[in-house]
Amino acid sequence: MRPNKSTRIVLFLYGLLVIGFLYLPLVSVSFASISKARYLTFPIKAYSTRWYAKALESESVRDLVMTSFKVALIVTVVSMLVGFFGALAFARYQWRYRSLFQKVILLPIFFPQMVLGLALLMWFNSLGIIPTWKTAVVAHLVWIAPIATLIIAIRAYSFDPALEEAARDMGASTFTILREITLPLLMPAVISAGLFAFLLSWGNFPLSLFTTGADSTLPEWLYAKMVSGYSPLVPTLGVLSVVGSFLLIMLAFAVVWLMRGIRRAGKAKS
Amino acid sequence: MKSIDHKLGFLNALPLTLVLGVSFLMPLLVIAGFSVMPQKVFSLLHLPDFSSFAVILKQGYYKSLLWSLGMAAAATVILFVICWPLAYGMAKVFGRFSLVLTIAVVMTLFVSENIRLFGWSLTLMKGGLFEGHMRAWFGVGFDGLLYNVPIIIFGLVYVYFPFMLFPLAQGISMVPDDARQAATDLGATRLQVLRHIDLPLAAPGIMVGSLLTFVLAAGAAAESKILGGQAVIVIADDVETAFTFGQNWPLGAALSLILILIIGAIAVYGISKVDLDAIMGRKGR
Numbered sequence: 001m002r003p004n005k006s007t008r009i010v011l012f013l014y015g016l017l018v019i020g021f022l023y024l025p026l027v028s029v030s031f032a033s034i035s036k037a038r039y040l041t042f043p044i045k046a047y048s049t050r051w052y053a054k055a056l057e058s059e060s061v062r063d064l065v066m067t068s069f070k071v072a073l074i075v076t077v078v079s080m081l082v083g084f085f086g087a088l089a090f091a092r093y094q095w096r097y098r099s100l101f102q103k104v105i106l107l108p109i110f111f112p113q114m115v116l117g118l119a120l121l122m123w124f125n126s127l128g129i130i131p132t133w134k135t136a137v138v139a140h141l142v143w144i145a146p147i148a149t150l151i152i153a154i155r156a157y158s159f160d161p162a163l164e165e166a167a168r169d170m171g172a173s174t175f176t177i178l179r180e181i182t183l184p185l186l187m188p189a190v191i192s193a194g195l196f197a198f199l200l201s202w203g204n205f206p207l208s209l210f211t212t213g214a215d216s217t218l219p220e221w222l223y224a225k226m227v228s229g230y231s232p233l234v235p236t237l238g239v240l241s242v243v244g245s246f247l248l249i250m251l252a253f254a255v256v257w258l259m260r261g262i263r264r265a266g267k268a269k270s
Numbered sequence: 271m272k273s274i275d276h277k278l279g280f281l282n283a284l285p286l287t288l289v290l291g292v293s294f295l296m297p298l299l300v301i302a303g304f305s306v307m308p309q310k311v312f313s314l315l316h317l318p319d320f321s322s323f324a325v326i327l328k329q330g331y332y333k334s335l336l337w338s339l340g341m342a343a344a345a346t347v348i349l350f351v352i353c354w355p356l357a358y359g360m361a362k363v364f365g366r367f368s369l370v371l372t373i374a375v376v377m378t379l380f381v382s383e384n385i386r387l388f389g390w391s392l393t394l395m396k397g398g399l400f401e402g403h404m405r406a407w408f409g410v411g412f413d414g415l416l417y418n419v420p421i422i423i424f425g426l427v428y429v430y431f432p433f434m435l436f437p438l439a440q441g442i443s444m445v446p447d448d449a450r451q452a453a454t455d456l457g458a459t460r461l462q463v464l465r466h467i468d469l470p471l472a473a474p475g476i477m478v479g480s481l482l483t484f485v486l487a488a489g490a491a492a493e494s495k496i497l498g499g500q501a502v503i504v505i506a507d508d509v510e511t512a513f514t515f516g517q518n519w520p521l522g523a524a525l526s527l528i529l530i531l532i533i534g535a536i537a538v539y540g541i542s543k544v545d546l547d548a549i550m551g552r553k554g555r
Binding site: 003007008011015018019022023024025026027029031032040041042043078081082086088089091092093094095096097098101102103104105106107108109111112113114118120121125126138141142145149150153154157168174199202203204205206210218219222223226227234235238241246249 | 274279312375377380382383387397402406481495506513
């Protein structure tokens with residue numbers, strides 16, 4: 001029952017409109033970032049890239065970027081690792097507490113992130129741990145590790161258990177099965193989960209707010225500036241941060257595309 | 271095979287369970303502990319006196335809680351209406367375009383919500399993208415659109431859009447085309463198909479989407495701060511203030527606990543109703 005042509009066109013236009021709506025604020029931010037004036041008003045009278053030059057040579061900006069990057073990198077590695085095993089428990093094995101496990105790991109995603117951050121601050125305090133960027137890693141994991149697990153679980157569902165069972169019947173050990181069969185089959189999902197983990201951590205603000213102590217991530221700094229008044233560096237760093245994320249996504253797509261090409265070439269040869 | 275499955279399932283669940291035990295369960299217990307401590311203490315080694323809850327009742331903190339829940343409910347309903355046609359398109363009509371749409375929407379998730387909300391404030395403020403150009407081109411300006419309740423709800427709708435769209439699209443894709451076809455053949459009108467076929471069969475997706483948007487919006491603070499200019503104070507704001515300016519951890523913990531209990535009850539109820547295997551595994555099997 002395909003809807004008629006006019007319905008399809010209307011829906012299609014609606015989709016385009018929604019994309020426009022989602023990206024409009026980024027358009028404003030981009031224009032603001034190349035405005036020459038210190039106090040922004042539209043329409044912009046003179047354009048300049050001087051705020052970019054300022055941002056790129058500033059030491060404090062470099063520190064912010066480094067902190068955000070360290071946090072995101074560690075969150076990515078841990079999420080991929082934990083998420084891989086978690087996804088198998090989520091989707092692949094039939095075990096007694098599976099349904100409970102599935103529901104419990106979803107809970108953190110439903111929690112207000114800022115409140116989670118505060119709870120962690122109090123928890124660290126009672127343990128006598130002084131918050132730094134390392135504690136922010138823990139905070140990000142609460143929210144991001146379950147998401148990584150879900151992404152990998154979707155692929156683990158489509159996994160044929162017969163493959164593992166056949167290997168076991170032929171005498172392969174649990175570890176060998178994991179290395180030779182399970183891991184390669186789930187690898188694409190593990191990588192995309194890693195990509196998600198990195199980007200979500202890179203852009204996350206509410207979880208960092210209370211858990212970084214004296215350190216500061218890029219989104220935290222931007223928020224502090226936004227609330228306390230306008231600074232021309234805010235749109236500039238915002239744009240740089242977005243461009244960084246998009247470059248990473250492009251890179252990921254390029255790598256996938258290259259790998260596919262290499263595999264195809266390999267197959268053609270043999 | 272069964273016993274191996276059982277053991278492996280348990281072992282594989284361990285790392286994530288440990289991570290969440292240390293970083294999720296324990297902090298929640300600490301919050302519960304702090305919420306019953308006397309005012310303005312910074313450790314759990316005091317006799318509980320439940321004074322924070324008395325303060326919350328006396329000083330009218332329930333107002334910000336009601337604002338948060340009310341605006342979250344409004345945002346959820348609006349999002350459902352906005353997202354339904356699009357989700358339907360993604361699941362049944364678009365074909366290739368739904369991939370483009372999915373990527374475009376997911377990409378926005380990777381941009382810090384601060385930056386996106388800041389972008390809206392640049393767009394809508396006096397002298398912003400809209401008003402500034404209106405004034406320059408047509409000579410008529412207006413007083414910016416910021417700093418009121420509708421704009422906060424608008425911000426919530428904007429930020430949580432993907433959290434409604436994707437579960438809905440997944441839910442609608444679970445509605446078999448045969449059922450809709452059969453209903454139409456038997457003379458059902460479009461509205462009847464929607465009411466008796468689409469809505470009930472897509473219910474798991476509707477449930478997950480509404481649940482996610484509602485609980486996330488109820489705990490949100492950035493929208494009211496950046497777009498609303500604190501036209502109303504939301505509960506997450508009160509929590510933050512109690513911890514920072516107020517230096518009153520027990521009060522903040524009690525406020526968080528109330529929010530957590532409300533959201534937690536809704537989330538646990540909703541999650542327990544949904545068959546995750548059916549939603550997530552459908553494609554593979």
